[in-house]
Amino acid sequence: MRGRVVKPSFAVPQNYYNLYSFGTHRIQLSGFTEQPFYNGLGRYVCQLQRVTFKFCKFGGSSKGVREFIETDVVDFSRQHPGVVVYLKPRRHKTPIMVTEYLNGNSHWMNLRNMTKSEIKLWLDYMRTRSGEPIKRYRKKIKTEWPSIQGPWNPFLNMPSFVNVTDLPNEQRGAFISEKKSATQQLLEMAKDGSLKNILKTNVSQEDKE
């Protein structure tokens, strides 16, 4: 794939959109579920660092944002002292919200014609995120300890005598034939006595006489 993905070049600058990726599989970001620094294992640290609201004092589309600021912003910041909230009135501009996270990612969002409750919901959603972009999960599970018995390694099933003997070694390198050759069959027949030795029989006859 030549070069990273070209994000849609709408009116919005590039680096604000990086917490979303959509399109076909090849375009989407893909990865595994990740928590920054095992967040939530020991304790939960809110990843949201700061929120900036830009709105217009008079514009109709910023009505929701203005109401939200009058009623809920103070409660929100009291509940979440770790999150810095900036309010930036901008004349004749559409209301937007930019959330920045501890891992350096940031997200731009347009709040045009949104009601107070909607903005509250979006803010809670943005607060509880980990700052990682939404991706296509390659696997639904992720584990820090994939192997209990220890992953395979080349020396695991290698017999220990190989370390000691200097190669080439007959036992380690010779060809193992599954079927016995005729010579081996004859030797085994001779060994287990199924072939009587003629001379022995002759000798016994002479003894008898």
Add this chain to the structure above:
Amino acid sequence: MSNLTKFRRTQQWLTFARLWYLYDATYQDVFDSAIVIAQYLRGMNKPIYDHVRQDVGNHVVVINTSKVSMPVDEWKWRMYSHHSRYGGGQTWAAAHELHSKDPTIVLYKAVYKEVGSAPRAVNLIRSPTMARLHLFPDACIPPEIKANICDQIRQVQPVLKSLKDYSEEEVEKFPKIVDYPEDYVVK
């Protein structure tokens, strides 16, 4: 704190270690052993084999390539072509001619073809893989290479012993199936 701790880094080194294998080619067929050697070169003897993402290939040291064997008469009719890239520069040499000239060429060419036979292997994978093949006509290996060897590849066929190879005592003690007939003249 990243996922990769010291223990995990050494565990990865161990799993993806590049081993040195030894292969004794006495009386082994050229093309059958080439298949086995090519597999070991590309690391297909490991369960972690993956031809795309990681190169888990090994080194293979082949000794006794001068004693390599071929099916009957193949030394005569197995031809190797060579082209000097000039007009009419194509020449053929039989296997026995090449082998007498340089005992490692026949096995090298067999492994060269076998490594290249894998899909999409010719351009990228073949030259670095072939660099990991070390061929020696007889059993003596340079000490620095011998120090690296950690395992041996099992041979593909039994080593045929001629009458001279059997020890005197073995021949003596072997069961005698039938005796000579009456008044047989020992020729």
Add this chain to the structure above:
Amino acid sequence: MFARVSNLALKWTQNELKARTSLYDSVRTLKQIKIHENEKQIVVEGERIESPRKPYLVKPPPVADEKASKACPLCRLDLKRLDYTDILILRQFINSDGTLMSLQDSGLCGRKYKLVQTLVNKAQKCRLLPRPPHYQVYGPWDNFNTYYDWPPRYRDQPMRVIRPEYWK
């Protein structure tokens, strides 16, 4: 002997049959040609010697069927997969200079003799057994290690690839 009436058996005379049957009973004595030279005369005589490796002569176990007990040694042993690589067995059917013994000398039946014949030829071609004195060596390719693989695998037939004029 009569386990299988092969066509060869019909040609033999009665006493030869009797000679063959007593194959296992007594130890054979061989004759060796001895040449003595003194100033006036050269004496050539056949001297009797013991047959070698006597203690290792073996006889297959007795079989109930009387006729089968007289069968040829290899048939009685019925070794599976007798191959050209079992040279310790084949060695017992060749003379000292490497040539194959005749059928009567070898004491085998016709079928087994033919099998041993092909195996000995193969072994000699692969230089497992010593080659007879005037063995026809066609070129340097006979001196390299060879083997017979079965079933034969005709790997990429080169003769079809290379133009005939280049077949040396």
Add this chain to the structure above:
Amino acid sequence: MVQLTQVLCKYMPKWVPRFRGSNKSFMRKQHLLSLCGHLYGRKRNCFRIARRALYRTFEISQDKRREKKVFFRDLFTQRINSACAEHDLQYKYFITILPQLNVELDRKILSSLAIWEPRTFKSLVELVKAKRCEEGIDEAARNATPPAGVITRGML
């Protein structure tokens, strides 16, 4: 030609400008170009060329989805083959005798066992060897010595 980009981008976030009257043709082209980021040269920049290339990628990915299953099955087979070879057992015996022992694991799981849980894989191989020695179908099985540590029904 069917215009597919609308369908593909239905999960667009709320604030992205919509296909409205004025920017309809611009947005339509931009959406399509957003899907061609991985192509080369004019295929990722010029709309009319990008559209043909994009539909070509859809056809290819359709076949590739089928091929992927075959490819990974062969890869798993190759991994199990090499894992069995380490324990001196042929793959064909391993893959045929395991189901007879009611161990119905497919190649994907077996190959991941071979990599991540090698001891478990080794015990499976010894199970197969014991079964082969017990049945002794072919001569090789009869000659082989049964592995120690495998408890079969008659032993207890």
